[in-house]
Amino acid sequence: MVSIGETAAYVLSQAGRVGWYYGQYVVSARLSRRSMPRPEISRPSPGRAAMLREMANLMARDLRNVADGIYPLPHDVAPDPLVRLREAADYFGDLPRVNARRRSRRAAEVADDVPDGATGLPAYYLRNFHYQSGGYLTDDSAKRYDHQVEILFGGSADAMRRQVLVPLADFLATRRQSRTRLLDIATGTGRFLTFVLDAFPRLQVTGLDLSAAYLRQARRTVRPFGPARLVQGLAEALPLADASQDVITAIYLFHELPREVREAVAREMARVLAPGGRVILMDSLQQGDRSAFDGLLEYFPQAFHEPYYTDYTQQDLEALFAGCGLRLGGIDLAFMSKVMVFEKP
Numbered sequence: 001m002v003s004i005g006e007t008a009a010y011v012l013s014q015a016g017r018v019g020w021y022y023g024q025y026v027v028s029a030r031l032s033r034r035s036m037p038r039p040e041i042s043r044p045s046p047g048r049a050a051m052l053r054e055m056a057n058l059m060a061r062d063l064r065n066v067a068d069g070i071y072p073l074p075h076d077v078a079p080d081p082l083v084r085l086r087e088a089a090d091y092f093g094d095l096p097r098v099n100a101r102r103r104s105r106r107a108a109e110v111a112d113d114v115p116d117g118a119t120g121l122p123a124y125y126l127r128n129f130h131y132q133s134g135g136y137l138t139d140d141s142a143k144r145y146d147h148q149v150e151i152l153f154g155g156s157a158d159a160m161r162r163q164v165l166v167p168l169a170d171f172l173a174t175r176r177q178s179r180t181r182l183l184d185i186a187t188g189t190g191r192f193l194t195f196v197l198d199a200f201p202r203l204q205v206t207g208l209d210l211s212a213a214y215l216r217q218a219r220r221t222v223r224p225f226g227p228a229r230l231v232q233g234l235a236e237a238l239p240l241a242d243a244s245q246d247v248i249t250a251i252y253l254f255h256e257l258p259r260e261v262r263e264a265v266a267r268e269m270a271r272v273l274a275p276g277g278r279v280i281l282m283d284s285l286q287q288g289d290r291s292a293f294d295g296l297l298e299y300f301p302q303a304f305h306e307p308y309y310t311d312y313t314q315q316d317l318e319a320l321f322a323g324c325g326l327r328l329g330g331i332d333l334a335f336m337s338k339v340m341v342f343e344k345p
Contacts, residue, residue: 001067001069002063002066002067002073006066006073007063007067009073009077009078010062010063010066010073010074010077011063013074013076013077013078013079014059014062014155014159017150017155018052018055018059018154018155018156019155020084020155021150021151021153021154021155022052022055022154022155024088024091024092024151025151025152025154027092028092028095028151031092031095031099032095032098032099032102034099034103035099035100035102035103036102036303037102037302037303039295039298039299039302040298040299040302041295041298041299042295042298043287043291043294043295043297043298044291044292044293044294044295045292045293045294045295045296045298045299046292046293046296050292051154052154054335054336055154055155055156055335057335058156058159058160058334058335059156059159061163061334062074062159062162062163065162065163065165065166070165070166070169070199071162071165071169071195071198071199072198072199074158074162074195075194075195075198075225076158087144087147088147090143090144090147091144091147091148091151094133094144097133098130098131098132098133099131101128101131101305102131102303102305106128106131107127107128107129107131107305107307108126108127108128109128109135110126110127110128110134110135110137111123111126111127114126114137115134115137115138115213118137118211118212118213121137121210122234122261124257124258124261124308125210127305127307128305129256129304129305129306130148130152130304130305130306131304131305132144132145132148134213136210136211136213136214137211137213138213139213139216139217141213141214142188142189142211142213142214142216142217143217145188145189145214145217146189146191152304153335153336156335156336158191158195159334159335160282160334160335160336160337161191161192161195161251161282162195163282163332163334163337163339164192164249164251164280164282164339165195165196165199166332166339167278167280167329167330167332167339167341168182168196168200168247168249168280169199169200171247171278172200172203175246176202177200177201177202177203178202178203178204179204180203180204180246180247181203181204181206181244181245181246181247181274182196182203182204182205182206182245182246182247182248182249183206183207183208183238183240183245183247183248183249183272184196184205184206184207184208184248184249184250184251185208185235185238185248185249185250185253185265185269186208186209186210186235186250186251186252186253187207187208187209187214187215187218187230188209188211188214188218189214189217189218189221190207190217190218190219190221190222190228190230191221192249192251193205193207193218193221193222193225193228194221194222194225196249197222197225197226197228198225201225201226205226205227205228205229206228206229206230206231206240206245207222207228207229207230207231208230208231208232208233208235208238208239209230209231209232209233210232210233210234210235211232212232215230215232218230235250235253235257235261235265235268236261236264236265236268237264237268238268238269238271238272240272241272242271242272243271243272243273243274243275244272244274245272245273245274245277246273246274246276246277246278247277247278247279247280248269248272248273248277248278248279248280249279249280249281249282250265250269250279250280250281250282250283251282251283252282252283252284253265253283254281254283254312254317255283255284255306255308255309255312255313256306256308256309257308257312258308258311259308259311259315262312262315262320263320266320266321266323266324266326267324269324269326270321270324270325270326270344273326273344274344275344275345276343276344276345277343277344278329278341278342278343278344279321279326279341279342279343279344280339280340280341281317281339281340281341281342282334282337282338282339282340283312283337283338284297284300284309284312284313284336284337284338285297285313285333285336285337285338286312286313286314286315286317286338287313287314289333289338290333293336296336297309297313298310317340318340321342325344325345326342326343326344327342327343327345328340328341328342329341329342329343
């Protein structure tokens with residue numbers, strides 16, 4: 001149960017958050033008009049009013065989850081305005097470089113200028129995803145990433161991520177946190193782990209990512225919330241023992257992988273998951289999940305460099321995981337995202 005004061009704090013915070021990030025989305029779109037490709041879509045796409053309605057529905061669900069005791073009030077309901085201003089200044093300072101890449105369709109700069117300490121990475125990873133500066137390989141990119149994602153989703157990215165906590169809380173209802181091992185694959189900046197540790201502080205948490213720069217950022221991000229083991233490694237060749245994890249999470253990973261790598265990652269998840277364990281996968285909607293959004297899913301990889309996205313939106317993930325011995329336990333749609341739960345007998 002949340003108090004009137006907590007409800008007011010949440011509503012004011014999220015309204016301000018959506019206004020802040022969605023406003024930057026609108027400004028970004030105007031500044032980027034000349035670099036954006038003409039849409040080539042064959043399916044319906046939502047208008048601004050429909051998008052805002054769906055965001056409001058997501059926020060209402062987020063607050064209900066807090067009221068139901070599934071997870072606590074977000075830890076950043078009172079953000080530091082100076083930090084937010086610095087992030088915005090950095091983002092808009094970099095935007096002309098992003099637009100220049102989009103205009104010229106230059107999406108492999110990082111492959112030609114791999115930073116020190118980032119050698120030996122797979123070719124599919126050496127790309128400027130979203131046309132972002134540094135791809136996933138630099139400290140500047142890691143510092144900018146969460147702000148970019150919030151702008152892309154109009155301030156709703158964290159609320160979507162928190163929907164993963166719902167099946168996680170259900171899984172933990174019959175388990176001791178202190179004896180439960182969670183692996184977050186493609187942990188990135190560690191943003192999701194802050195919500196995990198805030199809600200379930202006694203979990204044994206491991207975050208894995210391929211980027212040394214993003215792991216450095218993750219250490220800074222996660223440190224105030226509790227202990228977490230952070231490991232560099234490939235999702236398709238996990239440096240972990242068989243049956244060593246009780247629950248595995250992965251957020252916005254699969255759409256950035258070629259199909260054959262996606263399949264290898266699913267096999268690795270099944271390998272390291274203990275019997276009775278659970279995989280909680282969150283990623284973009286797929287074609288047909290929400291038909292009014294299908295055109296948007298068509299356009300996204302055209303406007304933002306996402307070479308594997310279209311194939312992801314068409315792949316049967318239930319069949320993929322079934323082939324690895326994991327059965328579908330549930331599907332939930334959360335605005336632009338989809339949460340899928342898979343269980344190991």
